[in-house]
Amino acid sequence: MTFLDSAVWGGKFCSDGWRHSPARQPVTEPATGDRLGTVGVATAEDVDPAAARAAEAQRAWAATSPQRRAAVLRRAGELFTEHAAEIEDWLVREAGSVRSKAGFETGLAIGECFECAALPAHPQGEVLTSEDARWSLARRRPAGVVGVIAPFNFPLVLGLRSVAPALALGNAVLLKPDPRTAVSGGVVIARIFEEAGLPAGVLHLLPGDGAVGRAVVEAPEVRVVSFTGSTPVGRAIGERAGRLLKRAHLELGGNxxxxxxxxxxxxxxxxxxxxxxxxxxxxxxxxxxxxxxxxxxxxxxxxxxxxxxxxxxxxxxxxxxxxxxxxxxxxxxxxxxxxxxxxxxxxxxxxxxxxxxxxxxxxxxxxxxxxxxxxxxxxxxxxxxxxxxxxxxxxxxxxxxxxxxxxxxxxxxxxxxxxxxxxxxxxxxxxxNEQTVSDEPNAPFGGVKASGTGSRFGGPAANVEAFTETQWLTVRPDIADYPF
Missing domain, CATH: 3.40.309.10 (Aldehyde Dehydrogenase; Chain A, domain 2)
Incomplete structure (x- = not known):
């Protein structure tokens, strides 16, 4: 059996384990129209239980030691390296990538995992001055459950660049890949982290249509939404997230x-x-x-x-x-x-x-x-x-x-x-003295105006800002005196 053998994922999606789905769709090769397999499709009704399970699993994952989380990310990078040829084949056949682009994308995925393996040990806050006799700290804590909605064009890396830092920083993730690239943009990531030792329930793969995406945005447990795709869809997601008082990181179109x-x-x-x-x-x-x-x-x-x-x-x-x-x-x-x-x-x-x-x-x-x-x-x-x-x-x-x-x-x-x-x-x-296409895992990535909400991906500063919340914490040696 190969790493991406369809016996594992065929007709299934991954939510606390691989589950058979009554709704299925073909995986199609755009160059020929040939069927490459059949993937299980999630429905909007599958999202709420997945989000609830993710929130439950996230608590234990966030409490896991930094070195343990870093080890999972390092192992994921090693697995991408070990299975690069098979992953590249899927990028060629399912996403229509030429071989050099597929190799470049897989290389970015490897780099993303190794770069994010440093995040658990990254400083998670700062010591503040205070007028009172106390310690005053601003500390970073995981946001909780992160919804990731990824596109078809660079399906592997454009999903992974949110999944990997979110996991490294102690979050759980709901991943909804584009249904046209559900294997190279979804199954690959789920299988990698499954084999890397990520605990069950922390990462959920939910391929599906726009209704699934809307359910991910609206799930009460999801506190941060990371979307990469078209500007019109990004506007709709940003509007909905704003009404729900959720942060939305939007990487959108460009000309x-x-x-x-x-x-x-x-x-x-x-x-x-x-x-x-x-x-x-x-x-x-x-x-x-x-x-x-x-x-x-x-x-x-x-x-x-x-x-x-x-x-x-x-x-x-x-x-x-x-x-x-x-x-x-x-x-x-x-x-x-x-x-x-x-x-x-x-x-x-x-x-x-x-x-x-x-x-x-x-x-x-x-x-x-x-x-x-x-x-x-x-x-x-x-x-x-x-x-x-x-x-x-x-x-x-x-x-x-x-x-x-x-x-x-x-x-x-x-x-x-x-x-x-x-x-x-x-x-x-x-x-x-370079053209416009460039990306490195340690560099900030994002656009302005209708291209999105700024640099929310890449590098420790952007990733920590994107996938954590700031909490003010004060500590006194004794209970304070109050005038009541």
Missing amino acids: NALVVLPGADVARAASAGAFGSYLHQGQICMTTGRHLVHESLVDEYTAALAAKADALRVGDPAREDVALGPLIDRGQLERVHGIVTDSVAAGAKLAAGGEIDGAGYRATVLTGLTTDMPAWREEIFGPVAPVVSFSTTEEAARIVNDSEYGLSVGILGDVGTAMRLADRIDSGKVHI
């Missing part, structure tokens, strides 16, 4: 800009731009969705980028050596093509691509755009690179900021000019 400054190396810039726009078929919140190129370089850059796009093969990454795999489903494929064709109808020009290719989409370059066209203003979530020119850095800053999103920006060229431009940009992340 990220890559700025190519005058004098930049065009060949290297086009390579960076192609990677930023076409990695994982553009299905990344940090994807380069807008290319702003100085007017002195725009023609040369566009030609170089189009040549890169034309050279990228589209196909089935499980059976071919390709650069682009399938989009996650037919609906997303048609949406991407619709944005491209609508923009062309409005006057944009195709320099490359613009065609459906089986279950995938050809790497596309668009020119002749105005900033009100859909390919420029919308988050496409597909392999499309719109290009416009600018004349001054002031104009570049204005165009970059003229977006509802503010997640990631790359600036290529002279570092001094780039630094001055970076100071004028509204974005959660700025990368000088």
Whole structure:
């Protein structure tokens, strides 16, 4: 039996052990439509008992010694390493990842676990001054039960980056992965922590539809909600969580800009731009969705980028050596093509691509755009690179900021000019002489404006802030005197 053998999880979800579910759905390979298995689906009615059990188990887990919690996280990292090849196969087949992206994602998962293994030993508060004769402490305590709702695009790491720190800091977790990637974004995580020695009842895997997600948000035991996904859904979750006085950490969409400054190396810039726009078929919140190129370089850059796009093969990454795999489903494929064709109808020009290719989409370059066209203003979530020119850095800053999103920006060229431009940009992340897609477990991650509620993931400070509550504690040597 393999680590992810369907005999363990087929037709089941994990809530205090693997449980058979009367509701089931196929696990489908987007490149071929083939069935890879059948996963058990939770219903909204399954959430409340899971949340109650999680709250019960959380108390004992929070009381577990820091070294014991750290050992579970370290063992999880080791298990990801031991089973990396099998996990990568699932990321390729279920999520449509090309092999290099699957390896990168698994590597991030390994790093996330090892990074979070240090959290139990991280300082959990501070000593405060006090006007009275007492000790005054601000201490961090686990939030309790954390609801994690994760997307399909990087299903493993975008779920794990909330699950791992929440567990390390003594919380219990309800995990609801996207039903399209319930194995690579859910079963994998549940199996890893099961084998790593996490006590029963601390982590619950609840694949399901939007009703399950709403039930997770509304469960009284859930005190913190961590959501990664689209901005419209994030707004709804944030509104509901606010009414229930719960914290919601929202990592949402992006329409990220890559700025190519005058004098930049065009060949290297086009390579960076192609990677930023076409990695994982553009299905990344940090994807380069807008290319702003100085007017002195725009023609040369566009030609170089189009040549890169034309050279990228589209196909089935499980059976071919390709650069682009399938989009996650037919609906997303048609949406991407619709944005491209609508923009062309409005006057944009195709320099490359613009065609459906089986279950995938050809790497596309668009020119002749105005900033009100859909390919420029919308988050496409597909392999499309719109290009416009600018004349001054002031104009570049204005165009970059003229977006509802503010997640990631790359600036290529002279570092001094780039630094001055970076100071004028509204974005959660700025990368000088890099494209827009970058992530490390120890670095803060998040966006501003419609891209979310700021840096709530990555690094000890962000993770402790996200998944704990602050309690003020005072201590006197004797009972205080009072005037009553």
